[in-house]
Amino acid sequence: MSHPFAIMVHDDNMVAQQFGELGDYPSSFCCLAVADTGAALKHSRAGGAVVSHRYRLYPTTSQMAVLHNHCRDARFVWNLALEQMNLWSTGRTPADMRSWDRQLADARQAFSWLASGSSSVQQGALRDLRQSFRNWWSRPDHFGRPTWRKQRINEGFVVRDLTVNVLNRQWAAVLVPKAGLVRFRLSRPLPDNVRSARVTYDRAGRWHVSILAPQTAVERTRTGYEAGIDLGVASSVATSNGNVARMPKLLSPGQVQRKRRLQRRLTRQQPGSNRRQRTKTAIARLSALEADRRKNWIEQVTTDLVRSFDLIVIENLNVRGMTRSARGTVSSPGRNVAQKRGLNRAILAQAWGLFRRRLTDKATSAGVELIAVNPAYTSQRCHKCGHTASESRKSQAVFHCINCDYWAHADVNAACNILAAGRAVAGPGGTSHAVPAKRPDETSTNPEAA
Ligand SMILES: [Zn+2]
Numbered sequence: 332m333s334h335p336f337a338i339m340v341h342d343d344n345m346v347a348q349q350f351g352e353l354g355d356y357p358s359s360f361c362c363l364a365v366a367d368t369g370a371a372l373k374h375s376r377a378g379g380a381v382v383s384h385r386y387r388l389y390p391t392t393s394q395m396a397v398l399h400n401h402c403r404d405a406r407f408v409w410n411l412a413l414e415q416m417n418l419w420s421t422g423r424t425p426a427d428m429r430s431w432d433r434q435l436a437d438a439r440q441a442f443s444w445l446a447s448g449s450s451s452v453q454q455g456a457l458r459d460l461r462q463s464f465r466n467w468w469s470r471p472d473h474f475g476r477p478t479w480r481k482q483r484i485n486e487g488f489v490v491r492d493l494t495v496n497v498l499n500r501q502w503a504a505v506l507v508p509k510a511g512l513v514r515f516r517l518s519r520p521l522p523d524n525v526r527s528a529r530v531t532y533d534r535a536g537r538w539h540v541s542i543l544a545p546q547t548a549v550e551r552t553r554t555g556y557e558a559g560i561d562l563g564v565a566s567s568v569a570t571s572n573g574n575v576a577r578m579p580k581l582l583s584p585g586q587v588q589r590k591r592r593l594q595r596r597l598t599r600q601q602p603g604s605n606r607r608q609r610t611k612t613a614i615a616r617l618s619a620l621e622a623d624r625r626k627n628w629i630e631q632v633t634t635d636l637v638r639s640f641d642l643i644v645i646e647n648l649n650v651r652g653m654t655r656s657a658r659g660t661v662s663s664p665g666r667n668v669a670q671k672r673g674l675n676r677a678i679l680a681q682a683w684g685l686f687r688r689r690l691t692d693k694a695t696s697a698g699v700e701l702i703a704v705n706p707a708y709t710s711q712r713c714h715k716c717g718h719t720a721s722e723s724r725k726s727q728a729v730f731h732c733i734n735c736d737y738w739a740h741a742d743v744n745a746a747c748n749i750l751a752a753g754r755a756v757a758g759p760g761g762t763s764h765a766v767p768a769k770r771p772d773e774t775s776t777n778p779e780a781a
Pocket residue numbers: 713714715716717718732733734735736737
């Protein structure tokens with residue numbers, strides 16, 4: 332197979348304003364990473380959040396082959412166009428959609444294997460990539476730069492002009508180009524006014540269809556209560572009224588053991604072998620289970636918070652910054668010390684990122700005021716007397732003021748400080764907008780383009 336990149340060369344005469352007129356295509360895989368149990372989210376341009384409703388897809392064996400081909404085509408076209416975007420240097424304008432479509436048509440004429448695939452799926456990949464770039468340009472703090480799609484890791488494609496037939500109470504079917512109607516399980520009601528969907532194949536060997544729809548508002552009545560929230564490193568959410576919600580154990584002891592055993596087995600297996608692939612799939616199944624449970628818990632806790640409080644104050648943490656420092660680029664560059672702890676921290680940072688997005692999302696749709704404040708010293712300051720000392724924080728869990736002898740759960744004390752800071756911002760005539768602030772130990776994570 333020769334490389335049709337020559338056909339998809341960069342055209343200098345493109346106009347940049349083409350970017351920005353795109354409809355509601357699903358966003359990039361960086362967003363897909365959280366796509367699960369209704370938890371994926373992006374913000375529509377109107378400001379309201381759009382969530383993805385995910386359903387398990389059950390293709391027949393022959394349909395599966397078609398879907399795999401669609402994945403391959405979408406990945407190929409995405410990577411090709413990404414290569415072109417990466418060649419685009421500052422000062423030049425990026426390719427517009429019409430030119431991409433034209434280049435794709437040319438490529439389809441030149442390569443029969445590409446022509447045998449669905450042009451709708453291939454065009455979908457181009458729109459998808461453009462949307463990812465738009466997301467990244469508009470919110471570089473939130474979205475990552477679009478990256479290469481890899482085989483077995485980023486398997487998926489977009490279905491446009493969505494047709495969904497409800498078969499009965501449990502089953503529905505989605506029309507996929509060249510595959511016909513593919514059945515999926517209606518694990519939740521179908522959203523209204525759906526226009527596009529994404530079909531994905533995960534590392535655990537499962538097919539899903541994710542349908543985008545606006546976030547439905549959490550039903551609530553005014554409670555008159557306010558809360559500050561501290562997201563702890565011990566996987567817990569502490570509120571200023573003294574509640575601490577812990578993330579439950581995500582795997583049973585047996586499952587943890589099995590995962591460890593599989594991981595050990597993996598290191599002994601030959602790279603590229605079928606056995607190794609089977610072990611990988613088994614590990615991926617357990618990881619998917621873990622991720623599903625983590626997301627479910629986040630859904631429950633965020634809904635709970637939005638129902639309980641009229642005003643919620645959170646820390647204005649730079650979650651992406653946290654992830655980076657966990658990788659060792661900030662605190663200890665180039666060292667392998669505490670790699671595992673770093674990994675756990677990265678997973679937790681990712682979970683808190685999702686937590687904050689879902690909370691923001693639900694608060695916005697339910698009319699709950701949400702304020703983000705500078706978290707500096709909230710964990711070291713005594714909520715009772717205001718004295719700030721790092722010695723007052725005795726341990727992960729205990730705060731004991733060296734000035735006034737006040738004892739408290741460390742995270743609850745921090746949550747109280749966060750609420751106080753939020754009230755100061757929200758006070759009479761105050762604004763309710765987030766205060767941009769960073770911890771001193773955090774570095775800027777804006778991409779080069781910023
Ligand atoms: Zn004190």
